[in-house]
Amino acid sequence: MTGPPRETVALAGASPRALVFAKTSTRQLLIAATVIVALVIPFVVKSFFVFQLTLVMVYGLAILGLNLLTGFNGQFSLGHSAFYGIGAYTAAILMEQLDLAYYWTLPCAGAVCFVVGFLFGLPALRLQGLYLALATFALATAMPQILKFQPLEPLTGGVQGIVILKPDPPPGVPLDADQWLYFFTLAVLLIMFAGAANLVKSRTGRAIMAIRDHPIAAAAMGINTSLYKTLTFGVSALYTGVAGALGAIAIQFVAPDSFTFLLSVSLLVGLVVGGVGSIPGSLFGGVFVLFVPNIAERISTGLAGAIYGVILLLVIYVMPSGAAGFVRFAAARLQSKGKPR
């Protein structure tokens, strides 16, 4: 699998500091504007829409996890539904069996998924491209079956799944449960997106991307490719696992059949639509994953799948490298127009 556009490589050549500064300040402005909008929205829209936006952030986070692995490290995965499911079940079991507070389940889910992802990354080292896709697909197929597995039923609730209670806002906070969960998710999202952005910008991040662009050259430059690849697998699973835990808390229910291979496919579609190798793009992917199937359903119930397909195809025709690629392209166009020739 070839990676996404290699803007990093092009930028690394000779980057005038001034340009970098100008770029970051517009970017920071945009981020600040988005955060302000995100803070205001829950007070002006209906509570169901607030709930939907919470799920958009959850999917965005899950797609970010997939993006770290596929977009930045070039490892292909169809198994992220499994990590999402493990995260969701970790949260649900901890809340149900141990009465743990919901906010403590997130680090636990993240830790469990990191370990599982790291361990899965070890055999994945030997596989590439489609062969890795098959191995991860095996993980995705196995997960619902394991969750339904009879001996584990006291823990997982079998086919019935587990129902959990929606967390109440802390006393004294004038928000309803949906709004509180929205802000909680937003806070987690901001922390984790900032973490991912820093990771990608760091020395480690460059190593991760070097492995994607040219594994042999990366190894020749002294990067421990095995270590970085497995670690990326772990971190990616961690992100998706935390998203799964948040998703379980928001939906208040986990069942084995919510975490099938189809969820992996949705995440993959979100990744492509948002932009492979783009951190903010992941959030756009979340919007697509949540809203487009609903829109298709509303246009025609019988042909929902076909309409979804047509929308997806149109999006790919218009933005072959996802929303992020489209924005990059549009920005480049605008910039070159503004300059005197």
Added chain:
Amino acid sequence: MELLLQQVLAGLATGAIYASMALAVVMIYQAIDHLNFAQGEMAMFSTFLAWQMLQWGWPYWAAFIGSVALSFVGGIAIERVLFKPIQNAPILSQLAAFIALYGILNSSAGWIWDFNIKTFPTPFGSAPLFGERLIGTHQAGMIGVTLLMLCLLYLFFRGSRLGLAMRAAATNPESARLVGIRVGWMIALGWGMSAAVGAVAGMLIAPVVFLEPNMMLGVLLYGFAGAVLGGLSSPGGAVAGGFAVGVIENLAGTFIPYVGRELKLTIALVVIVAVLMVKPSGVFGRTVVSRV
């Protein structure tokens, strides 16, 4: 021993389904270098076309040939209309386009022919073969047709100029274009052929799993698994891989106590992944050596 033999036979019978799908998968992989997620839905659609012709009172073989011919044309049309415009898009975007095609075919088949299960006739009859309960004449016929298709494809790719041109276009498009091969049309031809192979597979599978829009999902996934196990660069390997998946799945269900029944698919996949650990390009696949 008796039980083992019976289970292996039954596994081969299911494996034949996977093998014929794996063959179609490898065909298109050779032509366009990606896996086609919509392959199963294309085969399903072709089978529905054949069913429609049967409903109009056509004889079986006329419907069979009609469906294969239509699928061939349809495959080429899909490539020309949907995939040629995005041939330079990133590989993951093309993958998403396959998913879109999957949704379109699945949902429109359900809309045109509804989701009720339909029976599809078999040309081979369903009497038990050699007095065995586990493998019927249809299964035997299916295995036979799969092997026959494999031989024909082998002869086509090894023995004909067109087959050589298609292989050249797939392995090295630039050089192929320089020697005058029309790479774009070779790819379209690959789509057409894989749609036709898929149509044959679909019509053989339909009598076993019954005809409905979702019939191919499981089959396709295990077809993929078989193709990858055998090695994506080798059609013969894909067929062997498909049979192997069927047999492993069946044996795991029978002989591994306690967990076997419930987790047999999981076990089959774990076995496949374990095999890939040892041979990362599939059992019969070539290892691709890249130049630094």
